[in-house]
Amino acid sequence: RDGLSTTVLGQTIVYRETIDSTNNLAQELANNGAMEGTLVIADEQQQGRGRRGRNWFSPPHSGVWMSLILRPQLPLAHAAQITLVTAIALAKALTRLTGVQAGIKWPNDILFNKKKCCGILTEMHAEFDQIHHLVLGIGINVNVPQEDFPEDIQHIATSLQAVKGTPIPRAKVVQVVLEELEPLYRQYVADGGFGTLRDQWKAHNITLGNEIIAHTAQGTIQGRALDIDEFGVLLVEQPDGEQKKIYSADIMFA
Ligand code: BTN
Incomplete structure (x- = not known):
């Protein structure tokens, strides 16, 4: 928390050395009334989850595996848009951290040179047609030397270290991500959706036109x-x- 300048995101932090999936614990905490902005983070995930039931490679000491609990008072129909908002924040944060332009692949991947460095897994809980809470799962490969990725993802995955050429402290990565996300999240809630952020999304996207x-x-x-x-x-x-x-x-x- 030291040096974190956000006022909502990451004000409460739950840390585990090892966990099945930070999204699972965040769901449980959210169901028990955890505050908006609560951050669950782990050094290692035993069963890190990706989209569509895929596995997410989450070894110890190497990445930022984290989940945020959000409680936007919005209709359920708007929930999926938080993923796009988060992608903008991540593209900005990862560009700032590496000095190399990160691009958004619709809907939720952040890439460097066509290799994925970061993914988002949003899970939601609704009551009637309103969002009860969202769990925003973010996985960022940070200090993984390129050759250390498993063979099956070697050609499609990369890390901040591989891109920048030097390791980056993971606490710094968390700080920059939360600081980029908070103002965008505020705007998404105030506007009731993704609409006004669309130009920013477009500025960072590598999907359109292809x-x-x-x-x-x-x-x-x-x-x-x-x-x-x-x-x-x-x-x-x-x-x-x-x-x-x-x-x-x-x-x-x-
Ligand atoms: C994807 O690109 O398929 C989404 C990957 C999301 C991975 C993160 S790591 C933290 C959180 N906990 C999980 O089990 N998954 C997400």
Whole structure:
């Protein structure tokens, strides 16, 4: 907490040396009334989770594995947009920390030179149509030498150290991320959504304008990523000119 200049995020910190997943503990604490901004952080996760049931590589001493509890008073329909807001904060923070431009791959990956350095896993709990709480899980590969990534992710993963060339203290990474996120989160709550932050998202994105392949629950769509709307929905133009809206997907560059 030393040197942290935020007023909400990270005012309460729960630290564990080892844990199954920081998202699990954050869910439990949130269900028991933990305050908005409570941060759960661990040195190592035994069962770090990624999107779509994937595993998240979370070895000790190497990364920032953390989850924030948020309680925005917004309709459930707006909950997914927090991921885009968080991606803006992360792109800014990781660029500041490394001196190298980080880019956002829709919806929730932060990349350096097309390799992923950071992912976001947002989980939510609703009551009727209102958000009860959100758990914002953030995983950042910090001090992992490039050759230390497991072979299966070696070509798609990177770390801040690999990008910058020198290690970065993890406490500093947490501090910069929270400081970038707090003002954006405030704006998202005040505006009731992602809309006014859209230009900032676009300024950091590396998705729009590119040919992509999107794997959605309804099937695969290939085309050019044209734009995102004020809800964060991705618009793709297919080769026949038809435009499709993509609400949720994993995307790859074609
Ligand atoms: C993804 O890109 O698929 C999302 C990765 C999210 C990883 C973080 S690490 C902290 C938090 N706890 C988890 O189990 N997952 C998230």
